[in-house]
């Protein structure tokens with residue numbers, strides 16, 4: 128926020144103990160003498176008036192006293208629910224240390240234990256039983272305008288499956304990233320969980336489970352419910368940016384198709400992931416002195432993320448002048464039954480579109496008629512291996528070694544989350560390829576030392592992308608998220624790759640540079656949106672100013688009292 132603006136006082140209608148209970152407004156010991164007097168806070172706080180830096184030192188000290196990841200997560204969420212400005216000041220100051228605790232991987236465990244660790248309200252739970260009063264529920268959430276919603280139905284939380292309402296940890300974590308990394312004010316964000324039941328018996332049989340204890344609503348009834356939800360959102364906040372998150376495979380793509388031309392929305396697992404993976408791949412190709420068109424890309428896991436990445440890479444290649452067929456011929460989609468081929472039955476539409484020609488696959492077939500990953504590696508000689516299966520240890524030593532025999536520097540991306548579900552550890556991949564592989568992972572991993580070289584492992588996670596997209600959308604008031612905007616985001620990420628490019632250097636910018644990266648992504652995404660006619664037309668300078676205006680900094684503002 129520009130300085131002049133932050134100096135303007137904020138007029139607020141709360142006072143006394145109630146004010147200290149409003150996380151967006153509470154300043155705790157930082158309330159000034161005058162504010163303490165005007166807002167009936169005298170005596171409610173210890174004598175000392177502190178700066179946000181002094182408060183941050185105290186909470187960081189308390190944070191350091193805690194030993195387990197889950198205790199740290201609970202502690203940080205507690206600060207978020209008491210004083211949001213302080214929470215974001217802490218996050219932005221210690222970004223690299225804090226992100227794995229409020230987001231992947233710890234957020235996975237927090238979702239699994241959501242009902243056990245539940246403390247205070249945050250966001251909205253909309254249960255199927257409430258389907259006829261969704262508009263009222265949305266109005267209960269906040270009187271403010273909502274700019275960004277992240278919504279889940281909790282059915283595919285990371286690679287951890289159905290977590291029911293525990294999935295709420297994900298929208299909360301994603302929106303914290305929007306604020307900490309993309310400067311989106313938390314006052315205008317809303318995490319939402321649609322509670323349509325839960326098909327995870329281990330969870331619903333727990334006495335503490337707080338969601339609806341019935342099997343998931345499916346089929347037409349489910350889609351009608353989501354329809355009612357989207358309609359209510361559009362009626363109340365017509366220009367909101369809505370992010371679909373962690374919906375299961377049978378629903379993720381149909382929901383995106385249904386709503387992508389109806390409101391400003393995107394599916395993060397399909398599109399955000401596609402953009403971060405493409406950006407990482409472009410950076411990796413550049414590192415090798417090659418282009419995307421030189422690669423043959425093998426996906427293990429052909430669901431939302433796998434097919435989302437593949438079709439986005441096809442769009443990149445098309446933009447470079449390749450025909451659709453040429454581009455698709457470089458994508459090899461493997462799922463439980465091996466390589467997807469055009470003769471396979473039961474493929475979903477988006478998988479069918481990426482299936483390889485059955486004749487081409489014939490020479491690679493095993494005795495059972497399928498093309499296993501081993502056979503594909505030998506036959507198609509992929510240069511890139513991307514894991515999006517949610518299966519720990521799926522990449523085997525023999526497969527990685529086979530790849531390394533055929534390709535001087537294979538690009539290996541085990542992207543499944545959380546850490547415990549990565550298809551391979553970077554240490555194994557680097558050892559099996561004798562240090563030749565270029566590796567990035569979905570969850571954070573420590574650097575790997577191998578034969579005297581330290582390999583930094585970049586985190587190829589959609590968190591590099593969606594904050595910048597959100598900032599861009601808000602700055603230029605985009606009405607849609609288009610493929611072109613996603614391509615702009617992935618190119619910006621690739622262009623921001625570190626200049627030092629020796630073996631072991633990270634592929635992506637450091638996490639503590641992500642706020643600057645988000646601004647860059649926002650600028651290019653907004654420019655693209657304008658070119659496509661889905662945003663306000665602005666000069667470069669006006670856009671820059673708008674990004675500055677939208678970009679929220681976790682600093683206290685001066686308050687003035689209005690009547691209750």
Ligand SMILES: NC(=O)c1ccc[n+]([C@@H]2O[C@H](COP(=O)([O-])OP(=O)(O)OC[C@H]3O[C@@H](n4cnc5c(N)ncnc54)[C@H](O)[C@@H]3O)[C@@H](O)[C@H]2O)c1
Pocket residue numbers: 283284285286287375376395396397400403427428429430431432433461462463464514515516517518521542543544545548568569570587588589590
């Ligand atoms: N790094 C990131 O930013 C990022 C983004 C999105 C998803 N992911 C991760 O990717 C994983 C998958 O997400 P998704 O949305 O695509 O889920 P999804 O359920 O749509 O797809 C997973 C696919 O993997 C397949 N699969 C399972 N076991 C397999 C095996 N043994 N061999 C081959 N294929 C197998 C499934 O049949 C399914 O088609 C999750 O773990 C998720 O955390 C990471």
Ligand SMILES: O=C(O)C[C@H](O)C(=O)O
Pocket residue numbers: 231284285286373395396543544569588589
């Ligand atoms: O949440 C993440 O860390 C990335 C991604 O959206 C996922 O579902 O795994």
Ligand SMILES: [Mn+2]
Pocket residue numbers: 285372373395396
């Ligand atoms: Mn996700």
